[in-house]
Amino acid sequence: MDFTSYEKLPEAFYQRPDVIQVAEELVGKYLFTNIDGIMTVGKIVETEAYNGRTDRACHAYQRRTTRTEVMYQPGGRAYVYLCYGIHHLFNVVTNVEDVADAVLIRALEPVTGAEAMQLRRGPKVKQLKLAAGPGALSQAMGIHTRYNEISLQSELIWIAENKSANHTVEIERDVRVGVDYAGEDALLPWRFYEKDSKFVSVKKQNPRL
DNA sequence: TCAAGGATAAAG
DNA sequence: TTTATCCTTGAA
Numbered sequence: 103m104d105f106t107s108y109e110k111l112p113e114a115f116y117q118r119p120d121v122i123q124v125a126e127e128l129v130g131k132y133l134f135t136n137i138d139g140i141m142t143v144g145k146i147v148e149t150e151a152y153n154g155r156t157d158r159a160c161h162a163y164q165r166r167t168t169r170t171e172v173m174y175q176p177g178g179r180a181y182v183y184l185c186y187g188i189h190h191l192f193n194v195v196t197n198v199e200d201v202a203d204a205v206l207i208r209a210l211e212p213v214t215g216a217e218a219m220q221l222r223r224g225p226k227v228k229q230l231k232l233a234a235g236p237g238a239l240s241q242a243m244g245i246h247t248r249y250n251e252i253s254l255q256s257e258l259i260w261i262a263e264n265k266s267a268n269h270t271v272e273i274e275r276d277v278r279v280g281v282d283y284a285g286e287d288a289l290l291p292w293r294f295y296e297k298d299s300k301f302v303s304v305k306k307q308n309p310r311l
Numbered sequence: 312t313c314a315a316g317g318a319t320a321a322a323g
Numbered sequence: 324t325t326t327a328t329c330c331t332t333g334a335a
Binding site for chain 1: 328329330331332333
């Protein structure tokens with residue numbers, strides 16, 4: 103696979119003030135990991151935005167603790183945390199220092215290293231499900247909470263765009279998954295995914311969006 | 312439908 | 324120190 107037309111997103115991409123826009127623009131970009139000597143690449147097909155100031159669904163909402171501290175760091179780092187004691191969820195920190203925002207990366211379409219993803223996920227997992235869902239995605243890509251806080255300018259985990267792609271992906275918008283605890287903020291249309299992609303984790307939940 | 316599982320944050 | 328809860332998954 104030739105990646106010469108792929109360019110790593112600069113810190114400035116992540117440090118912009120509107121996490122909603124960043125989440126939307128991350129759909130169609132490419133997540134790379136080079137972990138345990140294995141390069142894996144997937145096209146991002148599903149994301150969610152979390153806003154630390156207004157959004158009850160965000161871990162950093164009205165709190166600055168050991169866990170959420172990384173979200174207060176400058177954009178362009180990884181926020182990886184353990185969910186339900188089992189799943190490592192990968193987020194991208196956005197916005198500037200002291201302003202806590204993040205984008206959850208929820209699903210990928212495998213591009214390179216599908217065999218490695220299959221090995222990490224287990225033999226029974228279907229192709230379409232290799233990285234469909236945030237926990238599955240991290241397992242497929244080798245992402246672990248040990249990589250919390252690392253820079254996305256590193257050679258371990260990064261995101262790139264394909265400069266030679268001549269079509270933009272069509273993007274659908276929906277409510278976020280698994281945030282019922284957030285009251286009315288659970289109704290915000292802050293999930294973005296590639297229209298008609300079979301690699302998305304959850305189908306449309308609110309048809310009016 | 313439901314159990315798995317460990318870290319987190321707030322309460323005691 | 325205890326306890327409820329969690330940005331989920333896959334097998335029943």
